[in-house]
Amino acid sequence: MKCMICKHGETTKGTTTVTLEKDNSTIVFKEVPAHICDNCGETYIDDTVTKALLNKAREIVKNGVEVDIRKFELAA
Numbered sequence: 264m265k266c267m268i269c270k271h272g273e274t275t276k277g278t279t280t281v282t283l284e285k286d287n288s289t290i291v292f293k294e295v296p297a298h299i300c301d302n303c304g305e306t307y308i309d310d311t312v313t314k315a316l317l318n319k320a321r322e323i324v325k326n327g328v329e330v331d332i333r334k335f336e337l338a339a
């Protein structure tokens with residue numbers, strides 16, 4: 264798809280690192296599937312992936328973890 268930020272680039276499939284901060288917790292997900300602009304580097308993450316990230320983050324925060332770095336797995 265066309266990039267909405269720079270309006271010139273095309274997005275390609277790749278992975279990115281997403282950092283979420285909630286309350287006192289910092290959660291880093293690596294290898295998150297995303298569409299990445301080949302021009303400006305903007306990343307777009309699908310709704311289903313975003314929802315999964317937020318659900319996992321909520322679980323981690325609930326367990327009282329302050330820093331968590333993990334590989335993202337959609338089916339887990």
Ligand SMILES: [Zn+2]
Nearest residue numbers: 266269300303
């Ligand atoms: Zn772009």
